[in-house]
Amino acid sequence: MVAELVPSPPPVVACLDALDEVLDSMSTDAYALLDPGLQRTAAERLRRIKARVTGQELAAIRALDAGLGDKTRTGEVLARGFGRDKHEADRSVRVAKALSAAPRTEDALASGELAETQAAVIAGAMDGLPDTVTPDQRDACETTLIADAKRFPIKDLRQRALRVTDVFKEPAEAAADEDEALRLRERSAWARTEMWMADDKDGTWRFGGRLPALQAEMLKSALDAIAAPRRRHLTAEQERDQDQLTYPQRMGRAFAALIERLPTDKLPTAGGTPAVITVNIDLDDLRRKVGAATLTTGTRISSGELRRLACTQGMLPMVFNGASLPLDMGRSKRLFTPAQRIAIANRDLGCVTPGCEAPPGWCEGHHWRQDWAHGATTNIDDGALLCSLHHHQAHDQDWQFRLAADGIIEVKKPRGLWQRNHRWRP
Template identity: 40%
Template sequence: MSQAAVPLEHPLERCAAAVGAAIDAASGSQPHFLSTAAKRDVLLGLSRQIARLEGLRMAVLAAAGDVAEADAARSTGAWLAVGAGLERPEGRRLERLAASLEGRYSALREALLDGDVSRAQAESIAAALDELPSDVESSVRAEAERHLVARAAEFGPRELRTLGRRVLDVVAPEVADEHERRALEAAERRAHRRMRVVRRALGDGLVRITADLPILHADLLSTQLHAYASPRRDHLEGADRRDPDTGERIPYPRLLAQAFCSLLERLPTQDLPRQGGSAASLVVTIDHDRLCADLGAARLASGHALSVGEARRLACNAGILPMVLGGASQPLDVGRAKRFHTPAMRTAMAVRDRECRATGCDIPAAWCEVDFP
């Protein structure tokens, strides 16, 4: 009589079952009854075991391509994100880390399995090692890996990422300077390709401007804004950092926004690029009678409206051209005796037309060329 074969249980299956059983046994206990020293030991012990479990999960995930294929998932990371209730970016990060540990960084993999590094530390170390130049010798890369793993006992993920950027200074100082030069030049090229400024109207008089800038120019802007918003200027300018309506102290982000506005209003137009034949200037148009009566609204060349009080304030600043309709300031007073348009003519046409006069074209007037028949 034949005996049915008993399927063998894999050690990883036994581990998952044993972990579940241990958690079931401990879940009803009350941690409040632990002593201070015991709480410390349990917290550190659980954190270490969690790191070891993460190491096991990374090992299985690296070998789970057949699972994603069987379930028609896009990738193992995407499959795990759905099955484990994770965010999709988290699933992708886990998949990348699993591939790095399995294929490139054996010392880091063993440290995670031993609980000597946390998953967050492992991600930082792997990212730093990935950023090393491709021509670094394998022995140097392995030494860098061992060095960063050893430093994990002292430093957290953020510090390890910082140390990783300069790890060649320690393990291979003879090539560190050249690597830094090439890394900086590559980062600057990427920054210039990816930099952008996006404007979006929020309504209620606000516009959101989002800027992705190279580090140099972001630091230049921050330095200038901090100079305007510095508390040391208060005694020089009599500035009051309290909101006149509420009496509350103005938050520093709003102070920086005020500084940004002040900086823009004080830019010398003679140093700006010429646009359409004249220096880039903001034109504010208002009827003379309304200006005197403090009624109605002023208009920008873009068509947006301003209060009369704001227009009067702007009229005192360089780079703002107040165009008062009526009297000698009327655009009609600009002569046409010359063959080519004057800057005054161009300004008048920009205010009048606001955009290209060609049928179906709506580009701003500042981008257009002027041509008189």
């Protein structure tokens, strides 16, 4: 009988099988039995082993990317497998490709001399070198950065990478190169700058985004100053748990405190509407210190929170049935004053066009009773908020407006019916 020959797996596959067997034999409970010195050594060794495995992983990813070709996105293929993280998979592909221009760095990663983050910084710097750099100069740059990575924190290594051409250039020329690299990075940072906010409908909002380094450092510096552990700048209720707050909690409260202290009178206006939120409350409720108040945006807050906000300049209390401001200006001026715009915004809550969701800050004041050229006055009752698009349409199409009995501006377009913007009003 002839024995059937079974082909042996490629050596690299056999090595992976052996790694799996070794890991299967290691218990995660075993580290608790070690003394602190051995625990620290084990953690350090495992970090180096992780770096070595990452070096092998990136080499495999680069080979896969070359094999799949340009028509298939390697990140999508990887994300369909282990991890299910498209963002992380795309980043691994980028680092793997960059390492092809930094062979010494890849070897240092695979041997455990560098961490993945350090290797990514060096590979990015090598990939960004101009085509005029000679092979010897490239080799000198990479060798220098690998040595620097072993003595600099990652933040300093990134800064050092911007000046990597110091290795073979005169100081003045290297400084000019750094300035140009920073200019390009700042332009790219502005292009990627963004922010988003989402109302969780439970009294809190989530937000996130991306800022250029300069503005982020300015914001962090301001928040750190407010969030200092011994600062007693918050309310009595908030101060009681100040010493038990985590750093993220301190920063969150510091951000809220910073927002309340923004000098709104220095902010730009949109169409002349000041960046001010009004707080509406009935005069009797204010006197009794009970009852909820309403922001221009429709959000409800407690009377206690309103009394606290009365000390800040970011809110403008608007008391109904109380004394009003002298806002009527007759014909002396054509444009609505900031105080008038605040009052109109408090009434209209945004563009009065039915179905339009533009907030007050995006709107312009419109003389709806009569054109200014035909004798209109600049009073609150003569003004309505319209976003720029609908303001142009109102003039071009000769829209009609009227003030309903309940104080809401209604709109009638050509060949249409009288309609209003149905915003919720408590």
